[in-house]
Amino acid sequence: MSDSFTATAQPHSLTPHTVSERLAKKAFRNLKERTIETILLAAAFVSVVATLGIVWVLVSESVHFFANIPVHDFFTDTMWTPLFSEPRYGILPLLLGTVTTSLVALAVAIPLGTTIAIYLSEFANPSIREVVKPFLELLGGIPTIVYGYFALTVVTPLLQALIPSLPGFNMLSAGIVMGIAIIPYVSSLAEDAMRAVPMNMREGSYAMGGTRFQTAINVVVPAALSGVLSAYILGISRAVGETMIVAVAAGMQPNFTMNPMEPAQTISAYIVQVALGDLPHGSIGYQSIFAAGLTLMLMTLAFNILGHLIRRRYREAY
Amino acid sequence: MQQPQLVAIRTIIKSNKRWDLLFGVAGFVALMIGVLTFAALFAQMAYNGWERLTPEFFTNFPSRRAPQAGILSAWVGSLLVMLVTALAAVPLGVAAGTYLEEYAPKNLITDIIEINVTNLAGVPSIVYGLLALGIFVYAFGLGQSILSAGLTLALLILPIVIVATRESIRAIPQHIREGAYGLGATRWQVTRDHIVPYSMPGIMTGVIIGMSRAIGETAPIITIGALTFIAFLPPSPVTPEFPWISFEWLKSGFTVMPIQMFNWTSRPEEAFQQNAAAAGFILVLMTVAMNAIAIWIRYRLRKNIKW
Numbered sequence: 181m182s183d184s185f186t187a188t189a190q191p192h193s194l195t196p197h198t199v200s201e202r203l204a205k206k207a208f209r210n211l212k213e214r215t216i217e218t219i220l221l222a223a224a225f226v227s228v229v230a231t232l233g234i235v236w237v238l239v240s241e242s243v244h245f246f247a248n249i250p251v252h253d254f255f256t257d258t259m260w261t262p263l264f265s266e267p268r269y270g271i272l273p274l275l276l277g278t279v280t281t282s283l284v285a286l287a288v289a290i291p292l293g294t295t296i297a298i299y300l301s302e303f304a305n306p307s308i309r310e311v312v313k314p315f316l317e318l319l320g321g322i323p324t325i326v327y328g329y330f331a332l333t334v335v336t337p338l339l340q341a342l343i344p345s346l347p348g349f350n351m352l353s354a355g356i357v358m359g360i361a362i363i364p365y366v367s368s369l370a371e372d373a374m375r376a377v378p379m380n381m382r383e384g385s386y387a388m389g390g391t392r393f394q395t396a397i398n399v400v401v402p403a404a405l406s407g408v409l410s411a412y413i414l415g416i417s418r419a420v421g422e423t424m425i426v427a428v429a430a431g432m433q434p435n436f437t438m439n440p441m442e443p444a445q446t447i448s449a450y451i452v453q454v455a456l457g458d459l460p461h462g463s464i465g466y467q468s469i470f471a472a473g474l475t476l477m478l479m480t481l482a483f484n485i486l487g488h489l490i491r492r493r494y495r496e497a498y
Numbered sequence: 499m500q501q502p503q504l505v506a507i508r509t510i511i512k513s514n515k516r517w518d519l520l521f522g523v524a525g526f527v528a529l530m531i532g533v534l535t536f537a538a539l540f541a542q543m544a545y546n547g548w549e550r551l552t553p554e555f556f557t558n559f560p561s562r563r564a565p566q567a568g569i570l571s572a573w574v575g576s577l578l579v580m581l582v583t584a585l586a587a588v589p590l591g592v593a594a595g596t597y598l599e600e601y602a603p604k605n606l607i608t609d610i611i612e613i614n615v616t617n618l619a620g621v622p623s624i625v626y627g628l629l630a631l632g633i634f635v636y637a638f639g640l641g642q643s644i645l646s647a648g649l650t651l652a653l654l655i656l657p658i659v660i661v662a663t664r665e666s667i668r669a670i671p672q673h674i675r676e677g678a679y680g681l682g683a684t685r686w687q688v689t690r691d692h693i694v695p696y697s698m699p700g701i702m703t704g705v706i707i708g709m710s711r712a713i714g715e716t717a718p719i720i721t722i723g724a725l726t727f728i729a730f731l732p733p734s735p736v737t738p739e740f741p742w743i744s745f746e747w748l749k750s751g752f753t754v755m756p757i758q759m760f761n762w763t764s765r766p767e768e769a770f771q772q773n774a775a776a777a778g779f780i781l782v783l784m785t786v787a788m789n790a791i792a793i794w795i796r797y798r799l800r801k802n803i804k805w
Contacts, residue, residue, distance in 0.1 A: 209684060216686045217601055223593035224602070227614040227660070230653050234625060237632030292528045299525025312529055314793045319536050321707070321789050323714025325756040326778045329763050330539045333546075333771060360535050367532075389511075391518040414620070421622020423717035424756075428763055448624045448717065455627070455721045461636060469721075473628040477621070484620045 238477060241470030248464055254471065260434040260450070262465050263457075269468060271475055273434035277351065277444035278476075281426050282419035284355025284440050285362060289415050292359070293366030294408070300367070301374035302396045313368075320364030328428030331357035336429065349431030349443040358425045366415040373407020374400050406494035413487035417480040423448035447476045540782060547776030555776060559729040560758065564769030569777055571728040572758035575644070576713060578732060578747060579754055582648020583712050587655050588705055592694070594656075595663025595701075600689050619657035626654045627721025635722050642723040644732060645748040650718050655708035662704020666697035699799040703792045710788035714781060716756040728753040755781050 246254070249269045257270025296316070300309050336353040340346045346353075377400050385395040401408060423446075431443030432453050445453070451469045459465040550565075558568025594615075602608040630650035640646045670693060678688040694701075732750035735743060753761075755777060762774035 213684050213686055217597075220593050220597035220601055223590050224597040224611050226590055226594065227618055227656065228611060230618060230629070230656070231614045233633050234621065234629045237629050238625075241632060292531060295521075295525050295528040296532065299522070299529060303522050303525050304529075312533065314789075315533050315536060317793070318786060318789050319532055321710055321714075321785050322536070322539070323716065323756050323781055323785060325714065325716045325760050325763070326539065326543070326782055329759065329774055329778050330542070332763065333775075334538070334542055360532065363532055391514045393518040393521045394514060396521075417620055417622075421624065423622070423624045424760065427717075428760065448622065451624050451628070452717055452720050455631075455723060470628060470632070473625055477625050480620060480622055481617075484617065 234477070238470055238474040241467050242474045245464065245467035245471040248467075249471075258436045260445075262454075262468050267464070269471075271447070271472065273436040274445055274447045274450055274472065275475070276436060276438055277426075277430070277434070278420055278446040278448070278479075280438045280440055280444065281351045281355045281358060281422075281430060281446055282416065284352060285359035285419040285422075286412075286416060288356055288359025289362045289366050289419075290412055293363045293411070293415065294370060296363065296367040297370035297374060297408070297411075298396050298401070301371045302392050302400060316364045316367060319360070320362075320368075322361070324361060324422065324424040325428070327357050327361050328354075328425040331425055331429035343441070346441055347431075347443055349429065350441055351426075351430050351444050352440040354426045354428075354430040355440060357429065358419055358422050361422070361425065362415045362418045365418055366411050369411035369414060370404070370408045373404040373411065376407065377403045406491050409490045409494065410487040413483050413490065417483040417487075420479050420483070421448060421476060423452055427452045447472045540779075543775045543779040543782065545775075546772055547774075547779045550772050550776035551779070560753075560761075561729075564767060564773055567762075567770075567773055569755065569758055569780070571731060572753050572755045572777070573780075574731055575728070575752035576754040578644050579647045579651065579719075579752065580709060580713060582645060582748070583651040583655065584705070584709060586649055586652035587659055587708065590652070591656050591659025591705075591708075592663050592701060595660045595667065596689060596694065598660070599664050599667040600685065600693060615657050615660050618653075619661070623654060623715055624717040624721060626650055627718030629653070630718060630722045641749065642725070642751060643749045644752045646722050647719050647724060647752065647754070650722060651712040651715060654715065654718065655712050658708035658711065659701070659704050662707070663697065663701050666700020666704075667693055669700065670696050699795050703795050703799075706788050706792040706795070710785045710792070713754075713788070714756055714785055716760055719754055719757060720760070724753055724757055725751055755784075 254269055254271055256272070257268055258272050259268040259270050260273045261268045300312065304312070331353045332349075335357055336346070336348060336350065339350075339353055339356075340348075374396075381399055381403060382395050385399045390398070426446045427449040430446065430449065432445055432449065433443060434450070435442055435444035437444060450472055454465060454469045554566075555568045556573065557570055558566060559570050560572075561567040594611075598608070598611065598615075602611075627650065630646055630653075634640045634646040634649055635642060640649075674692055674696070675688055678692050683691070728751060732747035732752060733744060735745070735747050759774050759777040759781060762770045762777065765771075
């Protein structure tokens with residue numbers, strides 16, 4: 181049956197010559213299609229190569245570093261003095277600096293970001309939202325060096341007026357400004373999650389006499405919890421990796437403390453400090469920034485994975 | 499209903515309404531904190547840097563004497579680095595996004611690529627600096643050059659371009675593709691003649707937002723070892739003799755706007771803080787302008803497109 185079908189489908193005007201011509205054209209077209217597909221795949225594969233590159237660079241340099249510095253000392257020593265004549269390499273002071281500035285930042289960004297998200301999603305009328313959202317996006321797009329300058333020259337003097345004993349470089353000012361810088365990340369993701377909650381759930385609450393506030397707190401936020409939590413996680417991993425604000429405003433001395441009123445150095449700020457100097461390629465000081473970078477990378481990776489798991493675990497499908 | 503019950507209910511309603519109002523005000527205040535911070539930051543830098551914003555500020559090299567210092571090498575450096583970034587990130591990002599939306603089969607390789615793109619978006623920018631230091635600067639021997647910096651920032655904004663490309667391609671309705679395939683077009687013809695042109699505004703928005711992020715990035719460029727004091731310009735890309743185009747500038751040392759600002763910020767003298775304010779003002783103006791263009795494109799896009 182298929183034979184008779186192809187026989188009738190062949191137009192009579194096709195001579196063998198044109199058939200072979202067409203086949204050649206088709207083969208060329210196929211070849212071209214394949215080539216283009218391969219090129220596009222190669223472009224997409226660049227992301228995989230970049231990830232492998234990051235892992236390779238961090239691990240290979242850190243291996244040299246840990247050949248000289250025992251891993252145990254790295255995680256328990258409370259002194260980080262790589263540029264002294266008797267260098268000590270304990271990551272804890274840098275880790276505490278990173279954790280403290282991040283905690284201050286989150287104490288600012290999470291309440292403000294959540295409030296803004298609820299306000300924009302449940303309270304504000306659409307015209308306000310249209311005007312305000314681009315402003316928030318701009319806030320997220322400002323270069324962090326500018327925020328650093330703002331922390332050092334505006335926020336620190338303001339805080340010093342309130343707390344006279346505050347030193348010129350401190351983690352409090354850097355943390356607060358960092359918090360403001362990550363508000364847009366938290367608020368826009370949280371708002372997206374809240375707006376994805378179906379309208380009929382809100383209507384149910386309103387029909388029972390709930391106010392907008394009660395609806396937001398008891399219905400919308402619980403329903404959007406996975407999205408809101410992953411917005412927080414994104415904020416955390418931004419805060420942990422943030423560099424220039426702390427490098428400018430928090431000082432450059434490693435300090436084994438969690439008191440935000442004191443100056444301290446974060447992991448990222450240490451990398452910047454070393455890069456600004458002139459450490460020879462291959463020296464232990466040079467390798468130390470890769471060990472610090474690996475620590476930082478593992479921290480943000482842990483938060484990113486946590487965020488992924490939360491999204492999976494608590495996702496409510498409507 | 500009896501009177502006491504009604505009164506009790508009214509009290510509850512009243513208190514609920516009060517909370518509602520209170521939160522409305524709190525939300526507005528929180529929003530204003532964000533918006534006013536932006537205004538304060540902008541105003542403070544404009545106020546402090548105003549005196550320094552003269553034409554000479556743009557045509558002078560950095561100097562040890564603050565009043566004569568300018569941002570010539572910084573803005574030229576930023577411009578050239580951005581050129582390399584755009585030339586690398588846009589084709590790569592658009593090609594990768596197109597592959598993932600139009601070509602990719604559902605298999606392990608596609609999954610790995612998608613996970614990687616998501617993951618790269620969450621990597622702190624300073625880690626990109628370390629990657630560039632280890633690979634571009636030393637392993638590839640590109641040195642502390644404009645090329646290294648441009649490629650680093652290109653990798654940094656690659657996830658932004660990919661995500662923007664994918665989102666705008668996904669918004670194209672299926673029947674456009676079916677129409678083209680129905681006329682016998684190959685997959686590449688559909689992609690080249692329909693998918694990419696129709697998703698162009700969305701891709702442009704993503705590219706501009708990515709570039710505005712790249713222009714303000716400081717940490718990765720410091721990490722690859724950009725110098726903070728540069729009193730020369732890279733060799734000109736246009737030459738008077740035959741091939742007329744020279745690529746020497748790619749290998750040149752450089753500085754960029756945010757690094758120049760960082761350098762001035764870290765000096766104690768008041769006069770240099772003024773320079774920092776002026777440079778910061780220009781930097782914010784540039785990012786605001788780029789974001790405004792992106793927002794405008796998106797706004798027009800939403801208004802004009804009717805499939």
